[in-house]
Amino acid sequence: xxxxxxxxxxxxxxxxxxxxxxxxxxxxxxxxxxxxxxxxxxxxxxxxxxxxxxxxxxxxxxxxxxxxxxxxxxxxxxxxxxxxxxxxxxxxxxxxxxxxxxxxxxxxxxxxxxxxxxxxxxxxxxxxxxxxxxxxxxxxxxxxxxxxxxxxxxxxxxxxxxxxxxxxxxxxxxxxxxxxxxxxxxxxxxxxxxxxxxxxxxxxxxxxxxxxxxxxxxxxxxxxxxxxxxxxxxxxxxxxxxxxxxxxxxxxxxxxxxxxxxxxxxxxxxxxxxxxxxxxxxxxxxxxxxxxxxxxxxxxxxxxxxxxxxxxxxxxxxxxxxxxxxxxxxxxxxxxxxxxxxxxxxxxxxxxxxxxxxxxxxxxxxxxxxxxxxxxxxxxxxxxxxxxxxxxxxxxxxxxxxxxxxxxxxxxxxxxxxxxxxxxxxxxxxxxxxxxxxxxxxxxxxxxxxxxxxxxxxxxxxxxxxxxxxxxxxxxxxxxxxxxxxxxxxxxxxxxxxxxxxxxxxxxxxxxxxxxxxxxxxxxxxxxxxxxxxxxxxx
Numbered sequence: 001x002x003x004x005x006x007x008x009x010x011x012x013x014x015x016x017x018x019x020x021x022x023x024x025x026x027x028x029x030x031x032x033x034x035x036x037x038x039x040x041x042x043x044x045x046x047x048x049x050x051x052x053x054x055x056x057x058x059x060x061x062x063x064x065x066x067x068x069x070x071x072x073x074x075x076x077x078x079x080x081x082x083x084x085x086x087x088x089x090x091x092x093x094x095x096x097x098x099x100x101x102x103x104x105x106x107x108x109x110x111x112x113x114x115x116x117x118x119x120x121x122x123x124x125x126x127x128x129x130x131x132x133x134x135x136x137x138x139x140x141x142x143x144x145x146x147x148x149x150x151x152x153x154x155x156x157x158x159x160x161x162x163x164x165x166x167x168x169x170x171x172x173x174x175x176x177x178x179x180x181x182x183x184x185x186x187x188x189x190x191x192x193x194x195x196x197x198x199x200x201x202x203x204x205x206x207x208x209x210x211x212x213x214x215x216x217x218x219x220x221x222x223x224x225x226x227x228x229x230x231x232x233x234x235x236x237x238x239x240x241x242x243x244x245x246x247x248x249x250x251x252x253x254x255x256x257x258x259x260x261x262x263x264x265x266x267x268x269x270x271x272x273x274x275x276x277x278x279x280x281x282x283x284x285x286x287x288x289x290x291x292x293x294x295x296x297x298x299x300x301x302x303x304x305x306x307x308x309x310x311x312x313x314x315x316x317x318x319x320x321x322x323x324x325x326x327x328x329x330x331x332x333x334x335x336x337x338x339x340x341x342x343x344x345x346x347x348x349x350x351x352x353x354x355x356x357x358x359x360x361x362x363x364x365x366x367x368x369x370x371x372x373x374x375x376x377x378x379x380x381x382x383x384x385x386x387x388x389x390x391x392x393x394x395x396x397x398x399x400x401x402x403x404x405x406x407x408x409x410x411x412x413x414x415x416x417x418x419x420x421x422x423x424x425x426x427x428x429x430x431x432x433x434x435x436x437x438x439x440x441x442x443x444x445x446x447x448x449x450x451x452x453x454x455x456x457x458x459x460x461x462x463x464x465x466x467x468x469x470x471x472x473x474x475x476x477x478x479x480x481x482x483x484x485x486x487x488x489x490x491x492x493x494x495x496x497x498x499x500x501x502x503x504x505x506x507x508x509x510x511x512x513x514x515x516x517x518x519x520x521x522x523x524x525x526x527x528x529x530x531x532x533x534x535x536x537x538x539x
Contacts, residue, residue: 009012017061019060020063021092023354024249026055036072037068037095043381044073064295081096095271099323099364126368130313133331136405169287174220185225216285226246234266241430285380286315292317299324319332322365325370350470374407383412384415394476397443417432417435446508467499473488484528
């Protein structure tokens with residue numbers, strides 16, 4: 001996420017002969033230290049460090065180009081952050097980060113990145129993404145949980161249309177293994193019969209298209225179910241333990257079998273399967289599960305093959321990898337905003353820290369890279385549980401007015417209370433349509449309509465406001481035709497915004513008092529700058 005402290009360069013991961021040198025200073029008496037991360041599928045015993053002094057441990061590991069997350073595994077049980085590395089992941093899972101470029105150089109994010117002092121990767125242009133994705137609002141749903149089957153989801157399209165979302169991300173619809181987890185896929189070319197047949201899926205996609213919506217299909221990319229026939233007919237396509245048995249290296253995922261992407265026939269087979277779904281059903285794009293542990297060159301191959309079939313296809317990577325934007329994917333995750341909003345609400349961060357994080361995370365990525373901003377993700381629980389129910393509303397106003405592409409998880413829009421994370425999907429969980437907060441739904445509907453109606457909120461440049469009161473976030477979005485200011489008070493105290501005064505014409509606000517430029521606790525303001533008040537109105 002944001003850079004936490006000033007690092008000692010000697011202890012940071014750095015390029016060395018043979019790869020990247022990692023150093024860990026352990027407590028006396030430590031028996032073993034290993035390194036686990038996206039570069040080795042989080043295997044906790046795959047890379048053992050060597051003791052080079054009574055307390056210091058080191059290893060040099062070949063690491064491919066891209067962003068990688070990692071932790072040290074101490075004495076086989078304690079998974080801990082790298083204490084020398086101030087760069088923490090944006091995924092809400094508290095991992096250490098590093099990025100390696102094609103030359104093997106290690107690019108650590110550092111404080112002070114901005115438009116004037118960007119990181120080295122910002123000199124490179126991100127892949128051009130289709131306008132429908134750049135301007136869209138994504139809604140993620142599970143077919144059985146949301147509607148029971150394809151026909152049930154189709155019947156709820158008017159609901160989604162009223163909400164205003166225009167990109168539907170459908171979790172996997174393939175037959176699954178014994179775990180019941182929809183990401184435990186045992187046939188990539190088939191449909192889970194309980195959801196409907198090919199005709200009903202095509203009817204759903206066609207009905208969504210008729211409403212101006214696009215459809216993305218979730219794809220489990222780097223593994224199959226251990227029950228997939230390939231484990232018997234093509235065992236050489238899988239990763240193996242020392243004893244030769246098929247495995248998936250990620251801990252606690254015994255239901256899965258990991259693919260060995262060194263096999264070209266495997267790559268061709270998976271790409272052919274993806275192409276078939278696009279051609280048969282008119283799918284507009286794919287979202288790749290665990291893309292951060294998939295080789296970048298395979299993602300590049302997928303993009304080239306699928307774009308030849310559907311030139312305006314969109315591919316979403318479940319990753320925070322800068323390199324995925326160069327030739328493969330249109331969108332990567334961005335979860336640091338969520339964490340920064342909670343920090344502001346708790347007094348652990350302020351508007352200046354929020355702005356620093358935005359600058360560091362924006363100017364360390366390729367130019368034009370689209371990020372998917374979220375308050376809820378399938379790996380997490382509800383936003384209200386994380387932020388607090390009162391903070392949820394102003395936080396939603398911030399995210400829906402920011403750059404990038406906003407994402408909503410099914411039920412987030414009315415604070416459905418029973419979702420706790422993806423694990424519930426394996427148990428037949430259903431969205432509780434009778435619980436939650438209808439006023440929150442209206443809040444999201446209004447924010448989405450405002451975003452759709454104002455080009456500056458979708459495409460405008462971002463500039464953060466200075467001298468904000470504690471607990472507040474503020475920025476402007478400008479597209480050359482309109483300047484829109486966004487303010488949010490995430491605190492329990494009324495806050496004054498002296499620099500704003502009467503310069504703003506509210507478009508959507510709660511708790512805003514123009515006479516004294518104050519926001520009530522948990523209030524927000526989205527408004528246009530009045531004509532003739534641009535100069536000096538905001539600082």
